Amino acid sequence: MGASKSDFFTEQQNELAILFKALSNPARVAIIEYLLKVDTCICGDIVKELPLAQPTISQHLKELKNAGIIKGNVDGTTICYCINPEALQKFEDYFFQMRKQLQNKCC
Amino acid sequence: MGASKSDFFTEQQNELAILFKALSNPARVAIIEYLLKVDTCICGDIVKELPLAQPTISQHLKELKNAGIIKGNVDGTTICYCINPEALQKFEDYFFQMRKQLQNKCC
DNA sequence: TTTATATATTGCAATATTACGATATAATAA
DNA sequence: TTATTATATCGTAATATTGCAATATATAAA
Numbered sequence: 001m002g003a004s005k006s007d008f009f010t011e012q013q014n015e016l017a018i019l020f021k022a023l024s025n026p027a028r029v030a031i032i033e034y035l036l037k038v039d040t041c042i043c044g045d046i047v048k049e050l051p052l053a054q055p056t057i058s059q060h061l062k063e064l065k066n067a068g069i070i071k072g073n074v075d076g077t078t079i080c081y082c083i084n085p086e087a088l089q090k091f092e093d094y095f096f097q098m099r100k101q102l103q104n105k106c107c
Numbered sequence: 108m109g110a111s112k113s114d115f116f117t118e119q120q121n122e123l124a125i126l127f128k129a130l131s132n133p134a135r136v137a138i139i140e141y142l143l144k145v146d147t148c149i150c151g152d153i154v155k156e157l158p159l160a161q162p163t164i165s166q167h168l169k170e171l172k173n174a175g176i177i178k179g180n181v182d183g184t185t186i187c188y189c190i191n192p193e194a195l196q197k198f199e200d201y202f203f204q205m206r207k208q209l210q211n212k213c214c
Numbered sequence: 215t216t217t218a219t220a221t222a223t224t225g226c227a228a229t230a231t232t233a234c235g236a237t238a239t240a241a242t243a244a
Numbered sequence: 245t246t247a248t249t250a251t252a253t254c255g256t257a258a259t260a261t262t263g264c265a266a267t268a269t270a271t272a273a274a
Contacts, residue, residue, distance in 0.1 A: 001233045002259025008158040009133035013140070017133040024128035025262080026116035033120070036205060039212040043221060051115040056263050058222055073214040077220050077271045080214030088209065092202050098143060098195055105146040107180040107187030108263045109229025132232080150251060163233050165252055184241045184250050 019090065022067035027052055028060050035070065035083050042078040126197065129174035134159055135167050142177065142190050149185040 006014050023029060027050060034049055035041065043061060047054045061081060064070045069087045073080045113121050130136060134157060141156055142148065150168060154161045168188060171177045176194045180187045 001257075002231060004132055004134060004232060005158065006133055009137055013133045013136045016136050017131055020127045020136075021131035024124055024131040025111055026113055026120045026124040027111060027262090029120045029123050029127075030116055032205075036208045039210050040214050044219090051112065052262095053264050054221075055223080055265080059263080062222085071213060074271095075214065079221070082213040083205075083209060085209060085211060088202060088205055091198075092206065095195060095199050095202065098139075098190075099199065101143045102190060102192060102195065103146050104192060106178060106189040107147050107182065108227075109261060111230095111262060134232090151249090159232095160234050161251075162235080162253080166233080169252080181241095184248095186251070 016094065019067055019069070019087070022064055022069050025060070027056070028064055031057075031060060031064065032069070032083065035081065040080050040082045042080060044078075046081075123201065125174055126176070126194065129171055129176050132167070134163070135171055138164075138167060138171065139176070139190065142188065147187050147189045149187060151185075153188075 004017075009017075023032070030050055031046055034046060038045070043054070043057060046061070047057050050057065052060075061070065061072065065072050065081075067087070068084055070081050071084045111124075116124075130139070137157055138153055141153060145152070150161070150164060153168070154164050157164065159167075168177065168179065172179055172188075174194070175191055177188050178191045
């Protein structure tokens with residue numbers, strides 16, 4: 001196959017998987033870390049920073065944006081990218097809920 | 108290609124990507140949610156719970172275990188699985204650090 | 215209008231992931 | 245020893261992801 005059986009899982013489970021997938025690649029982790037450092041930047045800055053070609057960076061930015069982890073605002077010829085705090089909140093909420101449920105009753 | 112250029116990123120960036128990749132599939136999210144609910148269980152319990160075949164569940168459990176997100180203890184014929192609290196802590200730490208760095212200076 | 219700059223899209227090759235049937239392994243029960 | 249039970253591994257087909265060269269688009273500058 002290759003495709004996951006998304007239809008059989010809850011909407012929330014699928015949404016979470018999409019959020020995690022967005023961060024499941026070292027280049028995208030690096031982009032997020034860079035954005036954290038500089039607050040805002042344009043695509044070209046990241047192309048200079050990382051060892052990947054411009055179309056590859058553009059594609060990664062698109063995936064991060066589709067997942068809602070970053071925002072991109074058109075500003076003339078350039079596009080200003082920044083981290084979406086709401087997405088971070090979603091992650092934090094999820095792990096907070098997990099820790100609340102966790103009973104530490106291990107095998 | 109298909110392979111990410113892992114060599115060009117830091118060890119921490121690659122490790123994080125591996126952790127996130129482990130949760131980037133709805134079946135694995137569902138397994139984690141089930142484990143949170145029941146604390147501990149065996150592979151067969153998950154096979155009954157999810158709409159996936161036994162080899163598929165076994166493979167997902169292996170991936171979660173390799174990433175360090177769950178632990179599995181052999182107990183006779185069965186293997187007892189549970190969530191590894193240390194992995195959850197790593198995620199929490201990461202998002203806490205992110206929030207600390209985040210300046211909310213968006214475009 | 216022409217040129218330059220910034221980013222996106224297309225098309226494609228290499229590789230990875232997902233899922234499962236068939237089968238192997240390993241511990242216990244009869 | 246011979247089942248039985250629980251899980252893992254192998255092999256394979258379908259699909260997804262990664263990365264980039266070539267090219268398209270769109271804004272601004274000359």
